[in-house]
Amino acid sequence: DIQMTQSPASLSASLEEIVTITCQASQDIGNWLSWYQQKPGKSPQLLIYGATSLADGVPSRFSGSRSGTQYSLKISRLQVEDIGIYYCLQAYSANTFGAGTKLELK
Amino acid sequence: QVNLLQSGAALVKPGASVKLSCKASGYTFTDYYIHWVKQSHGKSLEWIGYINPNSGYTNYNEKFKSKATLTVDKSTNTAYMELSRLTSEDSATYYCTRDYPGPFAYWGQGTLVTVSS
Numbered sequence: 001d002i003q004m005t006q007s008p009a010s011l012s013a014s015l016e017e018i019v020t021i022t023c024q025a026s027q028d029i030g031n032w033l034s035w036y037q038q039k040p041g042k043s044p045q046l047l048i049y050g051a052t053s054l055a056d057g058v059p060s061r062f063s064g065s066r067s068g069t070q071y072s073l074k075i076s077r078l079q080v081e082d083i084g085i086y087y088c089l090q091a092y093s094a095n096t097f098g099a100g101t102k103l104e105l106k
Numbered sequence: 107q108v109n110l111l112q113s114g115a116a117l118v119k120p121g122a123s124v125k126l127s128c129k130a131s132g133y134t135f136t137d138y139y140i141h142w143v144k145q146s147h148g149k150s151l152e153w154i155g156y157i158n159p160n161s162g163y164t165n166y167n168e169k170f171k172s173k174a175t176l177t178v179d180k181s182t183n184t185a186y187m188e189l190s191r192l193t194s195e196d197s198a199t200y201y202c203t204r205d206y207p208g209p210f211a212y213w214g215q216g217t218l219v220t221v222s223s
Contacts, residue, residue, distance in 0.1 A: 034208055034209050036210070043201055043215060043216055044201075045213070046129075046209075049207065050208065055208055055211065067178025089209060094153070094168075095130075095153035097150050097152070097153070099150050
């Protein structure tokens with residue numbers, strides 16, 4: 001099974017700050033990596049797919065990148081509405097999610 | 107617009123079964139797989155499996171092969187997931203979700219299943 005190691009588990013950041021969350025895949029998954037945001041009591045929402053493609057309607061301050069088997073989600077200028085839990089997903093083989101990153105305001 | 111409307115919360119007894127529904131609208135139902143995802147309270151997400159609404163073909167996460175059964179009714183554009191031999195470990199919110207563009211691009215609102223006597 002492919003394991004996704006997501007870090008950090010929690011993160012406290014200030015408004016307008018740059019935030020980066022990473023996922024490390026246990027093996028090569030190519031660009032089969034997506035990022036999701038989940039707000040309390042809501043369903044997850046797709047932010048990034050194919051490692052770097054922005055989903056429809058997602059603000060351009062969100063971006064995704066890849067370096068080998070490490071994937072990153074960057075929020076360029078943190079806004080209040082970005083608070084929530086972020087998950088990565090590998091869809092290369094038998095879809096596996098990361099453990100999640102809880103993003104809070106400092 | 108794409109919409110996935112799930113059935114309401116369920117309270118079920120240990121050892122029983124429950125069947126959840128996911129009614130799709132706003133697109134051609136048979137064009138895209140429907141996946142199911144489990145989220146235990148305060149925990150991450152687990153992929154259960156998917157069904158091809160056109161052919162009925164299913165693919166399950168090994169962990170859920172003896173727990174979940176996925177079916178569809180093309181006449182009503184509805185996907186179903188039946189969970190059997192329920193225990194407290196099955197208490198969770200279950201989501202249906204559709205691919206494209208991108209994996210799990212659209213999500214239902216979730217169904218909370220509580221297993222309790």
